[in-house]
Amino acid sequence: MEPLLKVENLRIELKTRAGVAPVIDDLSFELGQGESISFVGESGCGKSMTALAIMGLLPEGIGRVASGRILFGGEDLTAASDRRLRDIRGNEISMIFQEPMTSLNPVYTVGEQIAEVLRAHQGLGQRAAWTMAAELLDAVRIPNPGRRIDDYPFQMSGGQRQRVMIAIALACKPKILIADEPTTALDVTVQAQIFDLLRDLRAQTGTSIIMITHDMGAVAEMAERMIVMYAGRKVEEGPVADVIAHARHPYTHGLISCVPHIVANLTEEREELTEVPGIVPGLGEFGQDMCLFSARCPRVTEKCRSARPPEAMLGGSQVSACWHAEEV
Amino acid sequence: MMPELLDVRNLSVRFPVGRKGTGWGQTSYLTAVDDISFTVRKGETLAIVGESGSGKTTAALAIAQLVAGETSGEVVLDGQDIMPAGRDQLRAMRRKVQVIFQDPYSSLNPRKRAEEIVREPLDNLTNKPAREKREIVDRLFQAVGLRPEQKRLFPHQFSGGQRQRIGIARALSTQPEVIICDEPVSALDVAVQAQILNLLRRLQSEFGLTYIFISHDLGVVQHMCDSVAVMYMGKIVEHADRLALFNNPQHPYTAALLSAVPSIDPTLRDHSKRILIPGDPPDPLNLPAGCRFVSRCPVAQLHCRELVPELTGNGTEHLTACHLVDADLVSPMQAVREAE
Numbered sequence: 001m002e003p004l005l006k007v008e009n010l011r012i013e014l015k016t017r018a019g020v021a022p023v024i025d026d027l028s029f030e031l032g033q034g035e036s037i038s039f040v041g042e043s044g045c046g047k048s049m050t051a052l053a054i055m056g057l058l059p060e061g062i063g064r065v066a067s068g069r070i071l072f073g074g075e076d077l078t079a080a081s082d083r084r085l086r087d088i089r090g091n092e093i094s095m096i097f098q099e100p101m102t103s104l105n106p107v108y109t110v111g112e113q114i115a116e117v118l119r120a121h122q123g124l125g126q127r128a129a130w131t132m133a134a135e136l137l138d139a140v141r142i143p144n145p146g147r148r149i150d151d152y153p154f155q156m157s158g159g160q161r162q163r164v165m166i167a168i169a170l171a172c173k174p175k176i177l178i179a180d181e182p183t184t185a186l187d188v189t190v191q192a193q194i195f196d197l198l199r200d201l202r203a204q205t206g207t208s209i210i211m212i213t214h215d216m217g218a219v220a221e222m223a224e225r226m227i228v229m230y231a232g233r234k235v236e237e238g239p240v241a242d243v244i245a246h247a248r249h250p251y252t253h254g255l256i257s258c259v260p261h262i263v264a265n266l267t268e269e270r271e272e273l274t275e276v277p278g279i280v281p282g283l284g285e286f287g288q289d290m291c292l293f294s295a296r297c298p299r300v301t302e303k304c305r306s307a308r309p310p311e312a313m314l315g316g317s318q319v320s321a322c323w324h325a326e327e328v
Numbered sequence: 329m330m331p332e333l334l335d336v337r338n339l340s341v342r343f344p345v346g347r348k349g350t351g352w353g354q355t356s357y358l359t360a361v362d363d364i365s366f367t368v369r370k371g372e373t374l375a376i377v378g379e380s381g382s383g384k385t386t387a388a389l390a391i392a393q394l395v396a397g398e399t400s401g402e403v404v405l406d407g408q409d410i411m412p413a414g415r416d417q418l419r420a421m422r423r424k425v426q427v428i429f430q431d432p433y434s435s436l437n438p439r440k441r442a443e444e445i446v447r448e449p450l451d452n453l454t455n456k457p458a459r460e461k462r463e464i465v466d467r468l469f470q471a472v473g474l475r476p477e478q479k480r481l482f483p484h485q486f487s488g489g490q491r492q493r494i495g496i497a498r499a500l501s502t503q504p505e506v507i508i509c510d511e512p513v514s515a516l517d518v519a520v521q522a523q524i525l526n527l528l529r530r531l532q533s534e535f536g537l538t539y540i541f542i543s544h545d546l547g548v549v550q551h552m553c554d555s556v557a558v559m560y561m562g563k564i565v566e567h568a569d570r571l572a573l574f575n576n577p578q579h580p581y582t583a584a585l586l587s588a589v590p591s592i593d594p595t596l597r598d599h600s601k602r603i604l605i606p607g608d609p610p611d612p613l614n615l616p617a618g619c620r621f622v623s624r625c626p627v628a629q630l631h632c633r634e635l636v637p638e639l640t641g642n643g644t645e646h647l648t649a650c651h652l653v654d655a656d657l658v659s660p661m662q663a664v665r666e667a668e
Binding site: 042043143157158159160187188189190191192193195196214215216217218219220221222241244254255256258259260261262263264265266267268270272273274275276277279280 | 379487518552584
């Protein structure tokens with residue numbers, strides 16, 4: 001079956017003062033109907049850029065798709081007109097952002113902001129859109145939706161604002177929902193509520209979810225498959241449980257073991273956390289013909305510095321771009 | 329067992345707020361920290377956890393006299409009350425209590441060089457000769473893992489993790505007895521977090537430091553702390569040592585908080601049923617009369633609405649503020665499971 005979204009050899013270039021840098025370098029992946037995948041990596045690895053490229057929202061004049069295709073239901077989004085993209089955005093692919101504080105308009109009530117989407121995309125009238133907005137608020141479990149619909153964003157808590165964002169994103173029953181660090185700004189108890197909500201909505205509507213995060217725990221809870229990004233490249237891809245159980249790329253391994261995870265039966269023992277030394281390289285170093293992780297990698301050899309490792313299939317479902325993937 | 333270094337008794341912080349409905353000339357108050365008491369032993373780490381708005385940062389900064397609100401209560405450091413500090417006493421107190429801040433981008437003066445930033449507490453709080461100060465700064469740079477040639481650089485020339493190292497060196501410069509770490513890693517990337525957490529633990533064992541560690545990340549807290557105080561709406565609801573709190577949480581809020589953390593451990597995910605607590609914390613200006621958690625508690629009883637529960641341990645070190653635990657009726661967690 002043809003996947004819902006298919007990204008082929010995508011390369012996105014950003015203009016910087018030092019020249020043109022490939023923020024996304026030869027990325028391919030697929031997303032099936034109703035599937036939930038997750039992009040993981042540190043900041044500056046190109047996770048959000050991938051999302052923006054799918055939405056056709058790359059920063060104008062600075063970023064552009066240099067080569068590759070983004071096929072959505074067979075249609076190439078990189079070649080689509082602005083008008084067509086506007087049609088797709090919010091209607092078939094929608095996005096929620098990290099900061100529910102700044103992504104809502106402070107001078108309109110939340111009801112107006114939800115109704116606007118419905119009027120623009122579904123051609124609903126004023127009153128029908130309003131009724132529908134109240135229903136959506138109810139669907140994202142905001143208590144007393146009839147009254148809260150007249151609230152301005154500042155009158156709501158962070159978790160409620162993120163629910164409103166989800167209501168806006170799901171207003172037109174999109175096929176794909178992109179969630180860019182949807183719970184990073186929220187408390188854990190509220191995060192648990194939001195994850196619960198997203199899972200339920202996905203089960204009801206069959207929407208595919210692309211979640212961008214740096215929290216392995218969140219990935220384990222929410223996604224079926226994950227893609228680990230480093231410096232604009234996919235370094236590992238595979239089913240979440242397999243990757244967590246046995247990461248085949250040193251970077252993935254580092255990401256999992258450098259975080260103190262909460263464990264079931266705590267003992268006196270406390271081991272030092274594994275450090276991944278150094279930081280993500282700057283944009284200027286992207287795109288070189290070498291393994292970009294080599295500077296931080298404990299398994300680095302001469303080969304890693306001289307050629308970019310190809311993506312190799314391991315064990316049937318896991319893909320790793322590492323010269324030493326077999327040994328990891 | 330180490331002696332108690334810091335003893336906080338009945339600490340309260342309230343902020344005057346303008347509010348509709350109060351008469352002319354009247355002030356109403358928001359009580360951010362309400363009558364909390366705890367102790368920290370020398371060389372250990374006390375973690376204060378809770379959701380945003382629970383008062384954890386305010387409580388810790390009140391110990392360092394860094395809050396603008398009205399503070400009351402006693403803070404006894406090494407047998408000495410450091411609260412009613414005059415100007416001179418305040419200087420002496422600042423030498424003993426230092427802070428590592430959350431955001432390494434805004435907590436360093438962008439117009440000062442790294443060495444000046446680290447030296448500043450020495451300049452302001454001590455009368456050491458210049459040469460000795462230079463030696464101290466050199467030693468600190470080495471201790472936190474910065475290279476000597478980086479001393480002349482400005483903050484913008486460092487990465488986030490390196491900046492946090494400068495912040496740590498600054499906090500160490502006066503050889504303080506207590507260091508308050510206010511979310512020291514939450515602004516950093518995951519891979520850099522591990523570097524800073526390892527550094528903090530290494531420095532602790534090297535210099536015998538005592539930390540008050542504020543964080544909302546329970547994984548980090550589990551790794552760093554020796555004991556934990558859980559705060560909810562300005563009150564401590566549970567206070568116990570590390571193993572007791574994480575393996576056997578007593579208060580329903582603690583249990584809910586722990587179960588909300590997404591985990592990569594599949595056995596933990598399967599075995600622990602997630603306890604969802606609905607809604608948001610109550611309005612801090614309009615708190616419930618009885619237990620503050622009553623509006624979200626899955627096992628609330630009628631009398632929880634009227635009576636404020638005391639923080640007691642029934643003779644043990646595991647302190648909990650919950651009527652259900654108090655009356656020894658039933659473990660709240662047992663009750664949650666039975667309710668389902």
